[in-house]
Structures are given as C-alpha cells and as structure tokens.
Amino acid sequence: MGSALIELSAIERVFHLGDSEVHALRHLELAIDSGDYVAVMGPSGSGKSTLLNLLGLLDRPNAGTYHLEGRDVTTLSPEEQARVRSERIGFVFQSFHLVPRLTAAENIALPMTLAGIDPAQRAERVAQALADYGLSNRADHRPDQLSGGQRQRVAIARATIMQPAMILADEPTGNLDRATGEDVMRLLEELNSRGVTLIVVTHDTLLGARAHRQLLMEDGELRHDSAVLEKA
Amino acid sequence: MRAPDLIRFARDAATGNPLRASLLVLAMAIGVAAVVVLTALGDGARRYVVDEFSSLGTNLVIVLPGRSQTGGFNPGNAITNTPRDLTIDDAQALLRASSVQRVVPLAVGTSEISYGGKLREVMLAGTNAQFLEVRRLSLAQGRFLSEGDWRRGASEAVIGGKIRDELFGAQSALGQLIRVGDRRFRVVGVMSSTGQGLGMNTDELVIIPVSLAQAMFNSNTLFRIMVEAGSRESIDAAKTQVTEIIKLRHEGEEDVTVITQDAVLATFDKLLGTLTLAVAGIAAISLAVAGILVMNVMLVSVTQRTAEIGLLKALGATGATIRNAFLTEAAMLSLAGALVGYLLGQGAAALIRQLYPTFPAYPPDWAVIAGLSTALVTGIVFGVLPARQAARLDPVQSLAKR
Ligand SMILES: Nc1ncnc2c1ncn2[C@@H]1O[C@H](COP(=O)(O)OP(=O)(O)OP(=O)(O)O)[C@@H](O)[C@H]1O
Ligand SMILES: [Mg+2]
Numbered sequence: 168m169g170s171a172l173i174e175l176s177a178i179e180r181v182f183h184l185g186d187s188e189v190h191a192l193r194h195l196e197l198a199i200d201s202g203d204y205v206a207v208m209g210p211s212g213s214g215k216s217t218l219l220n221l222l223g224l225l226d227r228p229n230a231g232t233y234h235l236e237g238r239d240v241t242t243l244s245p246e247e248q249a250r251v252r253s254e255r256i257g258f259v260f261q262s263f264h265l266v267p268r269l270t271a272a273e274n275i276a277l278p279m280t281l282a283g284i285d286p287a288q289r290a291e292r293v294a295q296a297l298a299d300y301g302l303s304n305r306a307d308h309r310p311d312q313l314s315g316g317q318r319q320r321v322a323i324a325r326a327t328i329m330q331p332a333m334i335l336a337d338e339p340t341g342n343l344d345r346a347t348g349e350d351v352m353r354l355l356e357e358l359n360s361r362g363v364t365l366i367v368v369t370h371d372t373l374l375g376a377r378a379h380r381q382l383l384m385e386d387g388e389l390r391h392d393s394a395v396l397e398k399a
Numbered sequence: 400m401r402a403p404d405l406i407r408f409a410r411d412a413a414t415g416n417p418l419r420a421s422l423l424v425l426a427m428a429i430g431v432a433a434v435v436v437l438t439a440l441g442d443g444a445r446r447y448v449v450d451e452f453s454s455l456g457t458n459l460v461i462v463l464p465g466r467s468q469t470g471g472f473n474p475g476n477a478i479t480n481t482p483r484d485l486t487i488d489d490a491q492a493l494l495r496a497s498s499v500q501r502v503v504p505l506a507v508g509t510s511e512i513s514y515g516g517k518l519r520e521v522m523l524a525g526t527n528a529q530f531l532e533v534r535r536l537s538l539a540q541g542r543f544l545s546e547g548d549w550r551r552g553a554s555e556a557v558i559g560g561k562i563r564d565e566l567f568g569a570q571s572a573l574g575q576l577i578r579v580g581d582r583r584f585r586v587v588g589v590m591s592s593t594g595q596g597l598g599m600n601t602d603e604l605v606i607i608p609v610s611l612a613q614a615m616f617n618s619n620t621l622f623r624i625m626v627e628a629g630s631r632e633s634i635d636a637a638k639t640q641v642t643e644i645i646k647l648r649h650e651g652e653e654d655v656t657v658i659t660q661d662a663v664l665a666t667f668d669k670l671l672g673t674l675t676l677a678v679a680g681i682a683a684i685s686l687a688v689a690g691i692l693v694m695n696v697m698l699v700s701v702t703q704r705t706a707e708i709g710l711l712k713a714l715g716a717t718g719a720t721i722r723n724a725f726l727t728e729a730a731m732l733s734l735a736g737a738l739v740g741y742l743l744g745q746g747a748a749a750l751i752r753q754l755y756p757t758f759p760a761y762p763p764d765w766a767v768i769a770g771l772s773t774a775l776v777t778g779i780v781f782g783v784l785p786a787r788q789a790a791r792l793d794p795v796q797s798l799a800k801r
Contacts, residue, residue, distance in 0.1 A: 225713060225794045246717050253715020264710045264798065268415040278714045280404045325714070 171234075172201040172332060172364050173222060178231035180217055180387075191217040193387040195231070199366070199380075201332070204359045206375035207368045209384030215368045216337055218384065222366065223256050223335045224248045236332065253282050257326030257363075259336035259355070263318040265310040265325075271317075272297060272306040275324045282329065296324040300354065316347035323354055333364035340374065352377070400720050409727035416700070420732060423689075423696055427736020427774050428743055430686035434770035435744025435762045437682045439751065441675030443760035448671060450759065452664045456533050458500075459660040460637050462493075462624040462645065466654050483649050484620035487549050487609060492648055493626055496640035498633035501529045503625040504549065504609045508616045512605060514566040514577045521562060521605045523579065525612020533627045536601060541573045541588030544608055552608025556584035560592045561602040579605060580615045634659050679766050683773055689736070690777030697729055697785035701792075708789050709797025718790035725786035726779060733778020737771045744770075 180192035191214045199205055207215045220226040221233065224240060233241045240251060258264075265274045272293050273280075279289045297303045300320045310318055319339060326334055336355060340348030352367075352374060359365040369375050383391035400408070413420045464485045490504040506525035511518060530536075531543045543557055556577065563572045572586045590601040613619060628637035638657050646653045701708070711721055744762065751760040 220795045223713065225798070246719070249712070249715050249717040252713065258713045260798070264706065264713075266707055266710070268411055277711075280408070281400055281711065281714055281716045281720060283401050283404075285401075286404075329715075 171198040172203075172236060173197070173199040174232075174234040175221075176232055178221065178228045178233070180214070180221065180226070181229050190387045192221070192228070195389055197382075197389065197392075199364065201364055202359070202362050204356065204365045204379040205367070205382060206378035206380070207366065207382045207384060208370070208372070208375045209390070213384040214387040215384050217387075219335050219337050219366065219368055222333075223258060224252050253278060254329060255332045257329065257331040257334045259319070259322050259326050259334060259339045261338040261341040263310070263315075263322045263342070265318055265321060267310050270307045270309055271302055271313065271321045274310070274321055275328055277325060278329045292328060296328055300324045314347075315343050316350060319343060319347075319351050320354065323351065323358075327358060327363070331363065333366060334358060336365070336367045338368055338370065340369070340371070348374075400716075400723070405720075405723060405727055406731070408724055409731055412700075412704075412724070413728050413732055419696055419700065420735075423693055423732045424736040424739055426689040426692045427686070427733050427778065428740035430682070430689040431737045431740025431770045431774050432744040432747065433682040433685050433740075434679055434766055434773075435741060436747045436751075437678040438675055438766035438770075439744070439748040439760040439762040441671065441678045442763045442766070443751075443758050445668060445671035445675060446759045446761070447757070448667045449664060452660060452667070453535075456535050456625070456627065456660070458628040458631055458634055459533070460499075460626040460628060460634060460641055461658050461660065462489075462626065462641060463656040463658070464620065464623070464654070466656060483652070483654050484618075485624060485645075485655065486619050486621065487613070489645060489648055490621065490624045491549060492644050493624065493641055496637060496644060498628050498637035498640055499626050500629045501533050501627040503527060503529045503533045503627075505530075505622050505625060506609055506612045506616065506618075506620070507622045508612065510580045510605075510615060512562070512566075512577055512579045514575065517566055519562075519565065521579075522603060523612055523615070524604055524606045525609035525615075526606060527609055529627075530606065530625075533625055536593065537591045539589045539591040541586070543588055544606065545587075549608075550610050552610045554582060554584045554611065555587040555607070557588040557590060557606040558586055559590050559600075559602040559604045562605060563589045579607065582611065582615065631661070634661050675763070675766070679769065683770070686770070686773045686777055689774070690781040693729055693733060693778050694781035694784055697725065697782055698788065700728075701725065701785050701789045704789075705792060705797045705800045708792050709794045709800070712792075712794035713798065722786040722790040725789050726782050729782025729786070730775065730779050733774050733782075736778070737774035740774070741767065741771060 175195050175197040178192055178195040179190070182189040182191055195218070207218060209215055217226065221228055227241065232239055235251065235255065240248065243251065266277065269277065275296050276289050276293045279292065297306050300323065302317065302320055302324065305313060305317060310321070313321065334355065339355065340351055343351060355365055355367065356377070367378065375381055381391070381393040382389060462485065487504055490502050493499055493502045503526055508523050509520055510523045512521050526544070527549050528544045528546045531538070538557070539560060544555060545553060547553070556579065558572065566572070566577070567575065572589055575586050576583050577586060584607060590604070593601050626637060626641055628634045638659055642653065642655070642657050645655050708721055748760045748762055751758065
C-alpha cells in the first residue's frame, strides 16, 4: 500500500479530564487511497471528529505516526503543518464557519488570501468557483444574507479553491434539510469523481452507504471497515 | 499573507465592530489631544515670555546705577543707594569696548506737553538715534531722532501713536511744533503701536534727545544705559568690559549693576521648558491608560473571535499570520486614534489662539511627534499580548466554540 494517500499506524489520542482519561482514539491502523470516498460513522463520542481533526493536522496524536502522501507529517513544525493544510487539505464543517463580516466571494478567497496568492489570480479563481457553485449572483452577499444551503456551498467552494488533495467534511449536512443536504452531498461527490479524496463524517446511514468505503467507529476504535470485508 | 491583504483584513475586522473601534479610537484620541493641547499651552507660555523679552532687543547688556546687593536681577533694590550717577560721558566711554556695538543712554521722567491748547502729562524718554534699532521698534511715520553729538541734540521729538491721536486727531503731526515743559520741539516721527507687553509702552511716550531731557529734568544722571553686544557670543565679554570701564571711570568703585537680558531669558526659557515637559509627561500617562484599554478590548476581541481564529488556522494560516493580523488591527486603531487626537488637539490649540491672539499656543514639534509615536507604540506593545494569545489558540477547541 505504498501509494496510499493516508497511512495511520498505532495512533493513540488521549484527553485528560481532571483525573479521568478519555481515549478518543485507540491503536488506530488505517490506510486511505488517493481518490477514495470514505464515510466515517459511529455513535456520538466515538472519536469521529477527533479522527478527522487528526487527518486535517488540526490535532496531534499522543502516539503513532501519520503519513500523508508518503511524508511523516506528525513531526512537522506548526508552520509546515499550516502549509500542508493550506495546500493539500480542505475542510467543510457542520456549522459552515464562514467569516460573518466577509462577503461570499471574500470567504471563498480567504484560503488564497492567507496563502498570499496575488489578487488577479484570486479574482479569476473566485469568479470561476462562484459560477461552478451557482453563486454568481450572491458574490457580494454576507453569510447572514444567505440560506443554509448557500452557505455550505460557499464553504465547499472555499474548501476546494486551493485544489486540495482531500476534503474532510464533518457532518456537512447536519444543519441542512434533506433536500439541501442532498445537493451538498452531490457537490462533494462530484469533486470526488474528479479525483479529490473525500472523507465524510455522518450519522446518516443512507448517506454513508453512498460512499465507496464505510468506517464504523466505536469507543475510539475502528469496529468495522467495509474495505477489509471486501478483501476477506 | 500579503501586506495589503493583511491591512484590509485588519481594517474589516476593526470596522466589523464599530462600537469597539470607536471606543479605542476615542481613548487614544483623548490621550494624544491632551499631549498636543497641554504642550501647546506650556510651550505657548514659554514662547510668550521669550518673545516678550526678545522684543526688548537682543544681545542686550543693561547698566543700572547702584550696586545690587544680590547681584541678581533686582532693579528696585539697585536704585536705592546711588553713590555715583551714570552720565552721558559714561555711556559714550562704553563705545570704546571691542565687544560693544551700540550704546543707548536713557533718561526718563514725566513732563507736560501741549499743542493747540490741548495739554496732557506724558512719559518723556531722552535717548539717542540708536534707541530705535536696539529696542527693535519701528516708526509709523516720519523719521527717528537724528545722529549727532549726544551732549547737544536738535529740538525734535518722536511721539507715540496715542499721543498723536489725542493731540492731532486727523491732522498730520509731522513738522508740527509742540511744547514740552518750557521748550518747543518739532515732531519728526510717530512710533508704531507696540501693544501691551513686558516692555515700555511707546504709545504714550515722547522721545527727545537725551541732553535736552536731562536739561529739562535738571539732572546729569541717566536712568540706565542699554548696551548691545556685537553677537550672542560676545555678551559675556561685553558685560566684563562694560563693568571695567565704568569702574575705571568711577575711581575704581564698582557702583553699577550690569545685567544681561540673556541670563534672565535663559532662566525663564529653562523653567517653562521643564514645565512643558512635565505637562507632556502627565498627558502621556493618559496614553498609557489608553494602551491598557487597547489590550483589554483586543483580548475581548480575541475571545469573541475564537471560532474565526480556529477557522483561519484550518484554512492554513500560520500562528505568525494570525498574530500579525491582530497586531495590525491594534496598530491601525491606535494610528486612527492618534490622528483624530492630533486633529482635535490642533483644533483646540487653534481655538485657544483665536480666543487669546497674543498667546502663541502652538504645540512644539517634538511633542507632536512624541505624542503620535507614543500612541502607536503603546497600541502595538499592548496589542502584542492579545495577538500572541490569538496565535496560540488550539484550532480544534476554537472551532468547537460557537
Ligand atoms: N478537547 C477535548 N477534551 C476532552 N475530551 C475530548 C475533547 N475532544 C473530544 N473529547 C472526547 O473524546 C471523545 C471523542 O470525541 P469526538 O468529538 O471525536 O466524538 P464524535 O464521534 O465526533 O461525536 P459526535 O458524533 O457527537 O460529534 C468524546 O468522549 C469526547 O468527550
Ligand atoms: Mg463530532
């Protein structure tokens, strides 16, 4: 599995709450291929978000190694990790996380602004993204002037604007009604069909079933992996 | 992040909360305005005194009859015991001193003056042609006393503006004959108005040649001798030489007081300069208070924007970028406050000048620069802590905040 995009081995993540310890992730072994579409499911508190944060380099494991595109990223400095996040990883959140004072276009451009990409190129790519996600007539609207579905479309446009290798989505449809959530999932799946690795945390078994691979978490452990089943 | 983007981002963040922004700007503005106004007042006072003294003439050494006990500036004391008179010959002898450029003898007294049936009491000053230049005065009309022998002198008079108005009204005064005491003088010039100042007010003065004044007062003595040194550097030399010459002429006795205007002026200058500095320091404290306010408000802002900071990190912002964004915001708010304060302060100073036209309430350059830079520096220094706090936030926990 040398070509795997993501390789986790012997990952442990422990939170200390006073005297008690919470094992959010226990001896996790996981490999995800480039271009895969993975659904992460499991009960609340099972460690799904913790896993996603780890994959997105927002969090560090207490033990174990994480190889991203063949490179050990657990030992990188915070600055180097920020760079990896900027260039290789796109996040989509349940609560959208748009900057309220910025317009849709400015929110979409934010990762490029942070990365120091020149304004001309930014404008070009934002215009393209707005068109792609059907937001051209909403470019100058602020988040509070947008519907939930539109906000999540802006968030997806923002997540993809740096052309990342993978999209990490933590319950992206959790705050949306079924029809809107369906639209959002279609957009994400379309990105996956163009080669972007897609990892989605969801409580919805129907949505989870649409992924190529299902992971079931329970109490910090990987209980069930559909990929392992197929091989067996 | 590029600098223009950083600035725009900080600006949007600052204006995103107008109340917070205006509070900070106001706090800074008050501090800077206080520095500008208070130093304008302090320096205005210094300038006022210095200007008034300078208007008496520059590089002046003044010889008073009588030995002052303290050696300080105390003309009242100096006049009490007068062993030997200062005479016109004494004054003339001073011209020999190498450091002395001009010498002006001065005899003063009161007399009656009349013209066309109008009569009034005036202050009479007997002097020579150099009086005008040494005292930095100017003429409104005609000419000043003519050069010539100090011991003789033509019967001509230069009168103050107010006397001219009272005696002549709309009529021309030049060439008219007036009666001063029991003599007749021809009016050759009219002094320009000097306004009220520290110096002798020339508006109600009649100036005639010194020898004629002495004759009229029936005395040989001079009220004082004004000596102008060749330059600022030669004031001390002039003082020594003048003292020596008079001593020699008064049979080895040092029975005059010689004061330099510079010494008095320097004392005032230093005193009021120190006062201005102290006042500026007190005003600067309000800037420090404003700085603490900046820190607190920025800390609150960091807590309020925790989720945003987490997001920026998720989107690839480094700690340095976030720190810079918050620092830029603090600096911008401080700068805005400093500029508003500067304008307010200058406006207030202008208002003071408008209300009191003789008072030069201009803030000194150093105070303006110090005020502005203190505002900027405190804003940034007190912005460091919140900025570092923002940069250190854990992205996962920040994102969890709503
Ligand atoms: N910062 C933290 N400090 C302490 N405990 C934490 C922290 N973050 C997560 N945990 C604990 O780790 C476990 C896994 O949390 P996680 O958020 O990954 O669950 P989840 O599967 O995403 O749940 P949900 O479906 O409710 O989002 C939980 O027991 C949680 O209480
Ligand atoms: Mg979760």
